Structures are given as C-alpha cells and as structure tokens.
Amino acid sequence: MSPLHTQSPSHDTPGSNVAAGIAAEANAEQNRVSDPHSGDAGSAQTKPAKAPREGLNPLAKFAVGSVVPVALLALWWLVTESLEIFSPIQLPPPMDVYEAGVGLFESGLLAEHMSISLQRVLLGFAIGAGAGLALGSLLGLSKIADHLLHPTVGAFRAVPSLAWVPLLLLWVGIGEDSKVLLIAIGAFFPVFTSVHSALRHVDPQLVEAGRAFGFHGIRLLGTVQLPAVVPPVFSGLRLGLAQAWLFLVAAELLAAAEGLGFLLTESQNNGRTDRLLLAIVLLALLGKLTDALLGVIERKALVRWA
Amino acid sequence: MGSSAPTLDRDAAVFAEHSAPVAPSPLPAPTASPPSLTVDLVHVGRTFGERTVLRDVTLQIRPGEVIAVLGSSGCGKSTLLRQVGGLDTGHEGEILIGGEPVRRYDERTAVGFQEPRLLPWRSIRKNVALGLPRSLSKLEGRERVDELLQLVGLSDRAHLRPREISGGMAQRASLARALARRPGVLLLDEPFGALDALTRLKMQDLLLDVHAQTGTTVLLVTHDVDEALQLADRILLLGPAEPAQEPGGAPEGATISRLLTVPGRRPRARSSAEVTALREDLLSGLGVEAHSR
Numbered sequence: 001m002s003p004l005h006t007q008s009p010s011h012d013t014p015g016s017n018v019a020a021g022i023a024a025e026a027n028a029e030q031n032r033v034s035d036p037h038s039g040d041a042g043s044a045q046t047k048p049a050k051a052p053r054e055g056l057n058p059l060a061k062f063a064v065g066s067v068v069p070v071a072l073l074a075l076w077w078l079v080t081e082s083l084e085i086f087s088p089i090q091l092p093p094p095m096d097v098y099e100a101g102v103g104l105f106e107s108g109l110l111a112e113h114m115s116i117s118l119q120r121v122l123l124g125f126a127i128g129a130g131a132g133l134a135l136g137s138l139l140g141l142s143k144i145a146d147h148l149l150h151p152t153v154g155a156f157r158a159v160p161s162l163a164w165v166p167l168l169l170l171w172v173g174i175g176e177d178s179k180v181l182l183i184a185i186g187a188f189f190p191v192f193t194s195v196h197s198a199l200r201h202v203d204p205q206l207v208e209a210g211r212a213f214g215f216h217g218i219r220l221l222g223t224v225q226l227p228a229v230v231p232p233v234f235s236g237l238r239l240g241l242a243q244a245w246l247f248l249v250a251a252e253l254l255a256a257a258e259g260l261g262f263l264l265t266e267s268q269n270n271g272r273t274d275r276l277l278l279a280i281v282l283l284a285l286l287g288k289l290t291d292a293l294l295g296v297i298e299r300k301a302l303v304r305w306a
Numbered sequence: 307m308g309s310s311a312p313t314l315d316r317d318a319a320v321f322a323e324h325s326a327p328v329a330p331s332p333l334p335a336p337t338a339s340p341p342s343l344t345v346d347l348v349h350v351g352r353t354f355g356e357r358t359v360l361r362d363v364t365l366q367i368r369p370g371e372v373i374a375v376l377g378s379s380g381c382g383k384s385t386l387l388r389q390v391g392g393l394d395t396g397h398e399g400e401i402l403i404g405g406e407p408v409r410r411y412d413e414r415t416a417v418g419f420q421e422p423r424l425l426p427w428r429s430i431r432k433n434v435a436l437g438l439p440r441s442l443s444k445l446e447g448r449e450r451v452d453e454l455l456q457l458v459g460l461s462d463r464a465h466l467r468p469r470e471i472s473g474g475m476a477q478r479a480s481l482a483r484a485l486a487r488r489p490g491v492l493l494l495d496e497p498f499g500a501l502d503a504l505t506r507l508k509m510q511d512l513l514l515d516v517h518a519q520t521g522t523t524v525l526l527v528t529h530d531v532d533e534a535l536q537l538a539d540r541i542l543l544l545g546p547a548e549p550a551q552e553p554g555g556a557p558e559g560a561t562i563s564r565l566l567t568v569p570g571r572r573p574r575a576r577s578s579a580e581v582t583a584l585r586e587d588l589l590s591g592l593g594v595e596a597h598s599r
Contacts, residue, residue, distance in 0.1 A: 209423040305427040
C-alpha cells in the first residue's frame, strides 16, 4: 500500500473526466433550452439546466474545493508552530503529524492498519448493502412481503446499531466476523430504507403506462421500476458507505489489535496525539476516497438512467 | 466533443418545423392499415365502494368513428375511458371491442394519457418503441418506429431524452407510442389538456392527420367544447340524469345526458353558424349559460 498522504491532493480526479462530460452535456442542454426557436411553445417539461456547480470546469472546482482545507492547515500551523497557543500534547503541529505518519509507514504498521480497516469496511459494506438491496427490493415490490416483514425490520432499525455490540461479541466472538457483521448492520439500513421507499414511490403513472403497453412482472421491473430508482438507490449506497466507516471505528475502538480505530485508542493511551490526529486524517481521506469512487460509478449510472 | 455542428443543424430543423404548422409528412405508403374496431357499451356502470361514478352508459361506436366525451371535471369521463382500455376492471354491464369482451390492459386498444408519461431515461425513439407489439421482429419494429416518428414530426429528435424536448413534442411522442401497436381503438384522455392554446390547435390538426391515415376508432376524452366540435363525429355529454325521468330525484353517477352528431366534414371551420349553435347547446349542458346573447 502506498502512503496515502502523497495521493491526497488528487483524490478527486477519478471523477473529473465524467464531470467534464456532464458539464459539457449540461451546457449543450442550456443552449438548446435558451434558444427561442426550439420547438413548440409548450415547453413546460424542459427544465433549465440546474446546478451552477457543474458550470465550473473540474480544475476550478478542485481549486475552490481546496480553499478551506488549505486555510485550515495554515491555521493549524499558525496556532501550533508559529504562535504556540497549544502545547504539542493538546495539538501537535502539522509537521509532527506528518513525521509520525512517515515513521509508521516505514515500520510497516501504517499499511497494516489501513489495509485491515479498508478490508473490514469493504467486506461489511458489500454484505450489508447487498442484503439491503435484496430485502429492500423484495419489500418494495411485494405488498405481501411488505405487510409480513416491514414491522419487524422497522423494529430492528429502531435499535441503535451499537446496542448489538455486546451480543455480537457474545455470539460471534471477538475476531474479524463480529466487526464485519457490525459494519454490515450499519450499512444495511440506509440501503434497505432507500431501496424500499424508492420502489414504493416509483411514479404510478409510469408504471401504469408500462402495464398499458403490455409490460408486467419481471419485464415491468426491468423496464420501468428498476431504472426509475437508480438515483435514490445510489444516495442510499453512499449513506450506507458512510455508516460503514462509522461502525468500523466503533468496532475497532471497542475490541481490536489493529486498524485505524485501534490506532486511535492506542495513541490516546500512549499520549501520542500526533498519531491520533494522523488516524483521523487518514479516516477522512479513506472515507472521502471510497465515497468518491462510488460517486464516479453513480455519475455513470445517472448519465445512463436519469 | 465537437457537438456544436449537430446542435446548429438541430436548431435549424426546429426553426423550419416551427415556421410551418405541425404538418406531418405523409407516410411513404400506408402499410396495411390497421383494422379499426367497433366499441359497444351496454349499460356500463362503475362504482367505487359506496360511490357510483358511472351509470347505465349505452353506446355503439362504429369502426373509424371519432367520439368525443365531454363533461365537467370529475364526472367520470376518464373512468369510462379506463374501462374501455381495460386499465380498470370491475365495471357493470358489458364492454365489447370488435364484438369481444374487453380484456385487462386490452392490447387491441392503446392509450394516450393526459401526461406524456415517457420514461425519462429512454430516448424518444426507445420510448416510442415501448408501444410496439411483442410479435414484431426487430427490423419491422425499427421501420414502424421510423414511420411513426416521421408521422408526428419527431424524426430529428429521436435521439433526445424526454426532458430535452418541449411538452408538445413529448405529447406527440406519446401519441406515436400509442400508435405503435396499430390499435383498433385509440383512447385519448385529455391528451392536449396541459398544452398551451397554440400547441393544442396544432396537435388537433395532427390527430386529424393521424386519423385520416390510420382510420382507427378514436375515443377522445376532453373538457374543451371547441376541441370536441373540431375533432369528433359525435359528442357524448356525460352528466347527471334528468331528475324528472326518475322518481325520487336523480340517482348518483353520471350517464349520457346528450349525444350529438356534429355536422360537416373535417377539417371544420372553427366558427360556422351550425357549430356555434351546437357549442351553446353543449355549454348549457355543462352548466355554462352566460354565453348566449
């Protein structure tokens, strides 16, 4: 695993090509819409191209997005190294954190912590999101399944997910399985809820039009219902991924011998505030990176289906 | 991306289209015109729970006839249409299409809804193709969609998504989709109701062209008296029954309160003396009296 901090300035670029494509499309649409001669007068359906943020080119967008992080970094440096308002135990200066990172990287521990955390999140998210998609589709499409299962699922959702921790430790043990399972529980509910409610609220007029033209059952699902829920499902997936990271830290804070959450507790116990901050920065970067990857897939899907 | 040239071409095409009234180019050769079917309504009624919406509607529609269904909002016009298309089951009485009882989502009929109801993620071409009958080969399907796009004047827009075209174009695409299965009976539920006045007039002309070329039976629900007078062979006015006919006041539910034959061949002048008299008659039937002077 390469040191992530060297990649950090470019963590947004995988999406930039797609973003450029979308921006170009939006511009083309804007031209068409603003043309006074374009078509019939009844243009109630044509919406003006939205989202002024898509109007910025990717480079400018990236520059604007970096303003606040850079300013925060400068402020951090100012109050520690320059003005010395905080002691290094309270808030170590940026260079200390960087050096802590280099030290950990050279000892090989950094890669170990990061890879095990990433593995737990991805595995837990895959299991939880998969289950959420499956159960959400079932309950969203079948009235009988909905009546039968929704009250139960709703009751389980009402349990704060961390409340499962003692039970998981008791039943599954303290190893990898219980952590992955806890993350899966965290990722499951946002995905389930978004799929379920999106399928319940697919425009009934479109569904009826589909039926009127001879579509039913699985063909109706593939032609009308599934494409219609692509945007909300992706919002649910991204929420689920954020939840997965949340529950990763919870799981690793409670019982772990490696991982970024473990790095947090260990650094706290040893008074290594520099490493503690490093773990937080790495969590932010990894979380943003995985979210950005999902965002790239989402944009591709939205161009196709929305 | 090099998209500026195609955009210019498109705009030029739009401009040309806009300056002439929506005049669909005639079909290359009217390929095997579809059989238009009769519709027989025998004492048709519909009750939702306790509430009777329709009652005792009896009417024979000849093949190829254009029938407009008029009535005030909420009087059951759309309900009647939905029964004929098999979108809603549970009617009383008998509905026969081409002499056979109506089936669920009857494939001998096709519906044009008030809203275009196009799938937003599909191109116009693929939306129109949605209406094709399953039995058609891919090639036949392509040819028929091409034909229909030409008929409704959307050939140069076929690759666009619904949100990229105007409401009038979307409604034309919806009409093309309904025609794709060559329906024996075309059911139109206030298809032009949401359009602006000018676009509506163009759409009416387009519908007359489509009818002239396909000869299909048309059942058109509308709340616009002038639209009915312009398009229909006969106008069916739905409303409450005359209280005098029934002991104990009018029963609940709308029925045929008038059935008028519109004189003159289409396209009709929009303001002849005969039509004016009929308009007054229909308006008074709808409870609007202020127009007679």
